[in-house]
Amino acid sequence: MSGDDGWPGEARLEAGEPGPSTARADSCDSTAPQGEVPAWAHTAVEEGIRPLAIAAMFTCIGVSISGLALQVSPTWPSLAFAVITFLVSLEGIHSRRRLSRLRLASEDKLRFHFVEIVVLFLLVRFGVYISYGAGRLVTDLSAWTTNIGSFFDATFLIVSLFALVFWALSGALSQTIQEMETSPIERTPSTTDPGSYLRDTMPGRGRTDRQGLLNRIVGIFFWGGVILLILSGLARVNLREMVTMAHGRASGTIVNALIYFVLGFLIVSEAQYTVLKANWELQEIPLLGRLGRRWLYLAVGFLVIVGVVAALLPTGYSVGILDVLLAIVRWVIWAVVQLTFFVLFLISWLLGSLMQLLMGQPASVGPTESAPRMVAPPAPVAVEGEGWAWWPLVRSLVFWLLLTGVMGYSLFHFIGDRWGAVRWLSAMPLLAWLRRLWGGLRRGAGRVATRVRAEVAQRLAARRARAGAGTWHYFSLRGMTPRDRVRYYYLSVLHRSAREGFGRPPATTPLEYDAMLAERLPEATEEVHRLSQAFVEARYSEHSITHSDAEAAKGGWQRLRRALARLRRRDRTATS
Amino acid sequence: MRNLLAFILGLFLVAILFRVDFFFYLLYFFFGIYFLSHFWLRRAVENVLCERDYQDRAFPGEKVAVTLRVQNRGLLPIPWLRVHDSVPIQLKAPSFFRSVTSLLPHESLTLGYELDCRRRGYYHLGPLIISSGDLFGIRSYERRACVSSPMLVYPRVVPLTSLTLPAHSPFGEVPTRQRIFEDPARMVGVREYQSGDSLRHIHWKTSATTGTLQVKRFEPAISIESQLLLNLNRDDYSASRVATATELAIVTAASIAHYLVEKRQTVGLICNGVDPLIGLGEPVVLPARRGREHLMTILDALARVQSSREVMAFPDLLRQSRLHITWGGTGVIISADADDALFDGMVMMKRAGFHVMLILVDPRTSYPVTRERAKEVGIQTHLIWQESDLDVWR
Numbered sequence: 001m002s003g004d005d006g007w008p009g010e011a012r013l014e015a016g017e018p019g020p021s022t023a024r025a026d027s028c029d030s031t032a033p034q035g036e037v038p039a040w041a042h043t044a045v046e047e048g049i050r051p052l053a054i055a056a057m058f059t060c061i062g063v064s065i066s067g068l069a070l071q072v073s074p075t076w077p078s079l080a081f082a083v084i085t086f087l088v089s090l091e092g093i094h095s096r097r098r099l100s101r102l103r104l105a106s107e108d109k110l111r112f113h114f115v116e117i118v119v120l121f122l123l124v125r126f127g128v129y130i131s132y133g134a135g136r137l138v139t140d141l142s143a144w145t146t147n148i149g150s151f152f153d154a155t156f157l158i159v160s161l162f163a164l165v166f167w168a169l170s171g172a173l174s175q176t177i178q179e180m181e182t183s184p185i186e187r188t189p190s191t192t193d194p195g196s197y198l199r200d201t202m203p204g205r206g207r208t209d210r211q212g213l214l215n216r217i218v219g220i221f222f223w224g225g226v227i228l229l230i231l232s233g234l235a236r237v238n239l240r241e242m243v244t245m246a247h248g249r250a251s252g253t254i255v256n257a258l259i260y261f262v263l264g265f266l267i268v269s270e271a272q273y274t275v276l277k278a279n280w281e282l283q284e285i286p287l288l289g290r291l292g293r294r295w296l297y298l299a300v301g302f303l304v305i306v307g308v309v310a311a312l313l314p315t316g317y318s319v320g321i322l323d324v325l326l327a328i329v330r331w332v333i334w335a336v337v338q339l340t341f342f343v344l345f346l347i348s349w350l351l352g353s354l355m356q357l358l359m360g361q362p363a364s365v366g367p368t369e370s371a372p373r374m375v376a377p378p379a380p381v382a383v384e385g386e387g388w389a390w391w392p393l394v395r396s397l398v399f400w401l402l403l404t405g406v407m408g409y410s411l412f413h414f415i416g417d418r419w420g421a422v423r424w425l426s427a428m429p430l431l432a433w434l435r436r437l438w439g440g441l442r443r444g445a446g447r448v449a450t451r452v453r454a455e456v457a458q459r460l461a462a463r464r465a466r467a468g469a470g471t472w473h474y475f476s477l478r479g480m481t482p483r484d485r486v487r488y489y490y491l492s493v494l495h496r497s498a499r500e501g502f503g504r505p506p507a508t509t510p511l512e513y514d515a516m517l518a519e520r521l522p523e524a525t526e527e528v529h530r531l532s533q534a535f536v537e538a539r540y541s542e543h544s545i546t547h548s549d550a551e552a553a554k555g556g557w558q559r560l561r562r563a564l565a566r567l568r569r570r571d572r573t574a575t576s
Numbered sequence: 577m578r579n580l581l582a583f584i585l586g587l588f589l590v591a592i593l594f595r596v597d598f599f600f601y602l603l604y605f606f607f608g609i610y611f612l613s614h615f616w617l618r619r620a621v622e623n624v625l626c627e628r629d630y631q632d633r634a635f636p637g638e639k640v641a642v643t644l645r646v647q648n649r650g651l652l653p654i655p656w657l658r659v660h661d662s663v664p665i666q667l668k669a670p671s672f673f674r675s676v677t678s679l680l681p682h683e684s685l686t687l688g689y690e691l692d693c694r695r696r697g698y699y700h701l702g703p704l705i706i707s708s709g710d711l712f713g714i715r716s717y718e719r720r721a722c723v724s725s726p727m728l729v730y731p732r733v734v735p736l737t738s739l740t741l742p743a744h745s746p747f748g749e750v751p752t753r754q755r756i757f758e759d760p761a762r763m764v765g766v767r768e769y770q771s772g773d774s775l776r777h778i779h780w781k782t783s784a785t786t787g788t789l790q791v792k793r794f795e796p797a798i799s800i801e802s803q804l805l806l807n808l809n810r811d812d813y814s815a816s817r818v819a820t821a822t823e824l825a826i827v828t829a830a831s832i833a834h835y836l837v838e839k840r841q842t843v844g845l846i847c848n849g850v851d852p853l854i855g856l857g858e859p860v861v862l863p864a865r866r867g868r869e870h871l872m873t874i875l876d877a878l879a880r881v882q883s884s885r886e887v888m889a890f891p892d893l894l895r896q897s898r899l900h901i902t903w904g905g906t907g908v909i910i911s912a913d914a915d916d917a918l919f920d921g922m923v924m925m926k927r928a929g930f931h932v933m934l935i936l937v938d939p940r941t942s943y944p945v946t947r948e949r950a951k952e953v954g955i956q957t958h959l960i961w962q963e964s965d966l967d968v969w970r
Contacts, residue, residue, distance in 0.1 A: 218579060225583070233599070249595045280658075283674070286674075291678045298678075299711045302612070305612075306609055315604075410584045414582065
């Protein structure tokens with residue numbers, strides 16, 4: 001039972017939760033953690049997905065072995081070997097699980113394994129005919145009757161040997177993962193429980209060394225990967241050329257290697273989850289949310305993202321690293337020379353102009369010689385006859401940069417993690433200076449970025465404000481109501497009169513301004529009165545304004561516009 | 577996965593040796609897993625915001641719900657996040673809250689646990705530590721997400737109703753039989769004017785109604801300005817009862833303070849215990865005030881204060897405390913026992929015009945003898961041996 005027995009509260013997943021927005025923290029009150037996957041899902045992983053994944057991993061190694069074996073012996077039964085590898089791996093996992101459930105005595109275990117190995121040999125013996133065909137089986141059957149020694153041919157022995165190795169390894173891997181889960185003996189029993197004495201007297205107080213088991217799984221995964229890669233590499237290169245380092249590049253995807261590593265990482269991830277979960281269970285820490293399911297999704301998503309990003313990076317080079325460096329150096333020198341010439345030209349031009357001013361005569365023009373042309377350095381010749389091309393150079397440059405970065409980072413952390421060399425390396429004057437420089441650059445870049453962000457935000461805001469202020473809105477007088485049209489005509493006159501210099505003072509009422517406007521426009525006094533009256537009605541009255549009222553106001557507005565235009569022309573004439 | 581880097585370096589050699597392009601892809605793939613696990617984890621955990629929400633004051637017996645709000649403010653999901661909040665054992669058993677969860681981007685989670693406030697004290701909740709790791713066991717990361725925050729459990733307050741304290745200050749709230757102290761703020765009626773009555777006490781409205789001069793009658797009252805003088809010097813308590821008796825002394829002080837404030841009297845506190853907010857060697861001095869706010873200040877101090885050996889001697893404290901009590905006020909002395917030095921101090925207080933009341937919580941000498949001795953100098957004495965002894969004033 002958790003230590004939080006009394007907590008009646010809840011754990012709520014409030015945002016971003018794809019499922020229900022509220023989840024009870026029952027894990028605090030029950031022994032079954034909420035984060036545990038459902039029983040059926042657990043069974044599916046235990047009995048189905050995990051054994052299939054392990055068997056598939058070993059099959060991938062088997063495919064690599066077949067690839068190499070085919071180079072040595074073209075009659076190697078590659079398809080049959082892959083099938084046999086897959087089946088014996090499954091059998092190895094199944095037999096380990098069955099034995100752990102049956103809890104047999106040593107003699108019975110021996111008998112069980114003996115029978116199993118005999119069946120395994122028979123499977124290998126007859127399985128190879130998946131590749132050879134039924135006709136070969138009939139021929140061999142007759143040969144075995146005459147010479148039993150021919151039953152144990154070289155192919156059979158080699159395939160059997162590999163099958164035994166895969167059978168043992170797959171069983172061991174599966175059992176290791178299974179051992180990571182918590183056992184009842186590990187949970188602290190009460191002192192009155194007989195299990196308490198048993199637990200206290202067990203080595204390590206009954207606790208399984210899960211980290212050790214995880215390291216074992218990772219070790220199997222990595223060593224399997226090393227073997228797979230070496231076999232895959234050997235299958236793709238000519239060994240004689242390789243000895244003299246004269247072999248060419250091999251391209252193309254090695255599907256079985258990709259499957260192996262993806263499955264391997266998924267199994268390691270699952271094992272890591274099992275270790276953590278077991279530790280949490282033993283510490284009685286409740287698990288909230290859908291931890292198990294999310295773990296799987298995140299692991300898959302993470303591997304897909306990394307895989308896609310890695311696929312976008314250049315995996316090969318057509319220009320050697322020295323040629324790339326040479327090209328870079330040439331370009332740098334060319335740029336420096338160009339810059340120097342430009343500066344010298346500027347200085348000489350200035351001096352020439354100065355002399356011309358002082359002497360008062362044009363500088364003597366001597367015999368002109370054609371200036372030497374500055375030719376840009378060529379791109380390096382691509383290896384393997386790809387000619388003069390910039391794309392291979394850029395691609396190679398990126399490749400070498402990436403490779404250098406990856407190796408530098410890995411080596412630094414590899415050494416630092418193991419022998420505490422980070423401190424020693426950090427104390428080196430050059431590295432310390434580089435670190436300070438890097439820190440200074442980062443801080444400077446950060447300050448610049450902050451300033452640029454602020455400046456951009458300020459300018460954008462100013463631009464938005466200007467755009468908002470000067471936005472031209474299209475409107476249609478026809479779309480307006482008669483009341484709004486009358487108001488528009490009046491406001492239009494106000495706008496125009498303000499432009500002419502006799503706008504309405506803010507404290508003036510429409511009727512007061514009516515008199516002021518009539519005084520300025522004596523030829524349109526009638527229109528001014530009519531429009532002012534129409535506006536007052538439209539603005540303050542509650543009775544409806546008809547279209548004919550609006551049309552009448554429009555007539556007055558048009559005449560007032562003309563009157564204002566005449567006034568403006570008069571003013572201009574008087575000014576000129 | 578500590579061997580991942582070794583594998584990457586090995587893979588590099590294999591890739592260079594065989595010149596197979598796909599091996600370089602695998603190199604990027606492995607390095608990407610290693611690098612992103614570092615980058616992702618650090619970024620993700622630093623974007624986790626934790627807040628602890630709770631009521632930071634409680635009375636004994638109360639249950640306080642603590643809410644922890646954990647929020648992932650970043651765009652990176654967190655595969656697992658272990659939340660560990662430390663709690664004092666006096667408030668929760670076991671003394672921590674732990675939980676494991678996962679957080680998607682911008683997801684927040686509300687966790688909670690409950691504090692059982694069984695003992696008075698000044699506690700700290702936290703720090704809240706979150707830890708996380710990547711999906712492959714390459715790296716784990718831990719950080720302090722929420723600092724410690726205080727929690728105060730007040731001392732138990734026993735409601736008293738009939739505590740009698742000796743005091744004679746006028747203009748008070750507690751009625752008295754001594755009619756010399758009439759409180760002009762407590763009018764109880766009118767009577768006919770008599771020669772010598774103050775013109776200020778004439779009730780003009782009633783005089784106009786009745787046609788004869790009427791003067792106001794006032795209720796006699798006294799004010800009890802009390803100063804609680806609490807001794808928390810461990811040397812004055814017996815070793816076997818020091819924990820119980822000091823707590824009892826604090827409960828008694830809290831109950832008397834509550835009683836006096838309820839009676840709208842002024843009350844202060846002077847104590848030689850250790851207040852963690854003040855520091856060692858400095859006594860707690862709260863001048864006499866009235867009102868519930870002041871009561872809470874006294875209770876705050878009584879919740880925090882601890883007994884100690886490295887404190888001012890109580891007789892010295894008595895001498896200093898006279899500066900904080902107004903003439904006619906009452907000093908309520910709560911101590912373990914009354915030795916000669918304490919008697920000397922009390923007598924000095926009496927002579928200076930103060931009233932003194934002595935409450936003993938752990939007398940090592942015979943209590944009747946002490947009571948008789950105190951009676952001779954006009955000091956009320958009470959024995960509080962256990963909490964139920966306070967019932968005499970209920």
